[in-house]
Amino acid sequence: MVVYLDHAAGTPLRPEARDAWLAAQAETGNASAIHTAGQRARRLLEEARERLAAVLGCGAIEVVFTSGGTEAVNLAVKGLWEVRADGTEDIVLPDGEHHATRDAVAWLAGSRGAGVRPVPLDPQGRIRPGRFAEVLPGAAIATALVANNEVGTRNDAGALARAAATAGVPLHLDAVSAFGHLPVDFASWRADARGATGLVALSVSAHKVGGPVGVGALVVSRHAEPSAQLHGGGQQRALRAGTQDIAGASAFAVAAELAVAELADEAARLAALREQALAAIRREIPDVVPLGDPVDRIPGNLHLHFPGAGGEAMLFLLDQRGVAVSTGSACQAGVPEPSHVVQALGYDDRAARQVLRVSFGRTSTGADVEALAAALPDVVTRARASR
Numbered sequence: 001m002v003v004y005l006d007h008a009a010g011t012p013l014r015p016e017a018r019d020a021w022l023a024a025q026a027e028t029g030n031a032s033a034i035h036t037a038g039q040r041a042r043r044l045l046e047e048a049r050e051r052l053a054a055v056l057g058c059g060a061i062e063v064v065f066t067s068g069g070t071e072a073v074n075l076a077v078k079g080l081w082e083v084r085a086d087g088t089e090d091i092v093l094p095d096g097e098h099h100a101t102r103d104a105v106a107w108l109a110g111s112r113g114a115g116v117r118p119v120p121l122d123p124q125g126r127i128r129p130g131r132f133a134e135v136l137p138g139a140a141i142a143t144a145l146v147a148n149n150e151v152g153t154r155n156d157a158g159a160l161a162r163a164a165a166t167a168g169v170p171l172h173l174d175a176v177s178a179f180g181h182l183p184v185d186f187a188s189w190r191a192d193a194r195g196a197t198g199l200v201a202l203s204v205s206a207h208k209v210g211g212p213v214g215v216g217a218l219v220v221s222r223h224a225e226p227s228a229q230l231h232g233g234g235q236q237r238a239l240r241a242g243t244q245d246i247a248g249a250s251a252f253a254v255a256a257e258l259a260v261a262e263l264a265d266e267a268a269r270l271a272a273l274r275e276q277a278l279a280a281i282r283r284e285i286p287d288v289v290p291l292g293d294p295v296d297r298i299p300g301n302l303h304l305h306f307p308g309a310g311g312e313a314m315l316f317l318l319d320q321r322g323v324a325v326s327t328g329s330a331c332q333a334g335v336p337e338p339s340h341v342v343q344a345l346g347y348d349d350r351a352a353r354q355v356l357r358v359s360f361g362r363t364s365t366g367a368d369v370e371a372l373a374a375a376l377p378d379v380v381t382r383a384r385a386s387r
């Protein structure tokens with residue numbers, strides 16, 4: 001039996017989402033078709049859009065379904081930048097953003113002449129709203145994580161959105177790692193926004209909340225019109241062409257509703273598992289350093305620096321013992337990269353390769369914590385010895 005502690009990378013499909021997926025998949029019909037079968041499919045799709053909108057705090061018309069978080073982020077960053085870049089080409093990019101955002105911005109910088117305005121993180125991995133506000137004036141767009149997907153720290157999304165509204169800059173929030181774990185409310189964060197500035201877009205992904213892989217959504221304010229990145233049949237306000245995935249949308253809506261309904265209870269339960277794990281690990285490995293904010297964070301995320309122990313070595317040794325965790329950072333062509341997030345916290349390259357992300361989720365129990373705590377001391381000793 002695998003002790004699965006990588007829920008931040010992907011959490012198991014909820015049975016209710018699976019049922020919704022199968023039920024919708026049984027429908028024959030393209031939601032854009034005019035005949036009765038098409039209309040039935042359309043009803044299912046629009047019901048899913050409404051249900052997802054209700055838990056995101058936006059209007060149904062503002063939900064644009066995508067193939068996942070990466071596509072949602074790309075549509076937001078590239079689409080919003082393209083309609084604004086007319087002498088104000090700069091993108092406000094905090095240092096710890098997910099690779100979907102960093103690489104979309106790098107592409108715009110490399111091939112389209114976008115400028116980048118970085119924002120440093122504080123030592124706990126938080127974007128300071130004051131630093132964010134300082135670099136906003138005159139920028140084309142800004143983007144920010146609601147919570148850091150590696151070290152788990154929550155940002156003050158409301159303050160970041162207010163700063164963008166004050167500066168008159170369109171803001172995209174990446175809520176992929178936060179949604180279902182921390183409150184997400186598009187309407188309240190957009191409260192001070194005017195028209196196509198302030199908070200205008202927010203990304204989410206189904207497989208982080210117990211929905212299927214390959215489904216996501218971008219909330220696009222009705223006042224904003226990013227340029228489409230996929231062209232074709234004009235579906236979804238012509239922002240995202242392509243025959244719509246009704247089964248995926250239905251399953252996402254069901255999973256999101258359940259995750260949001262369970263959020264308060266699960267947050268308390270997962271935070272307790274996290275504390276229990278940290279205490280047990282500290283007893284055996286006293287020099288372990290937990291990273292990120294200790295309290296204001298994704299509750300089930302435990303991010304640990306083990307001085308002198310390579311992250312990849314620890315990951316493989318834990319895997320051999322049936323415990324699945326992550327280093328949290330990207331792996332390019334099989335070669336682990338140092339985590340840019342850990343570097344942004346002020347650690348050097350070496351330390352940024354000596355981290356593990358343990359993430360608890362819906363199926364996690366105290367027995368998982370015990371298995372992790374039992375396996376880690378030997379794993380860390382071996383990883384240190386193998387250097």
Ligand SMILES: Cc1ncc(COP(=O)(O)O)c(C=O)c1O
Nearest residue numbers: 068069070098100149176177205
């Ligand atoms: C913060 C964040 N943004 C974007 C993504 C990309 O989402 P997807 O895997 O659905 O493409 C992820 C996935 O890990 C994420 O954690």
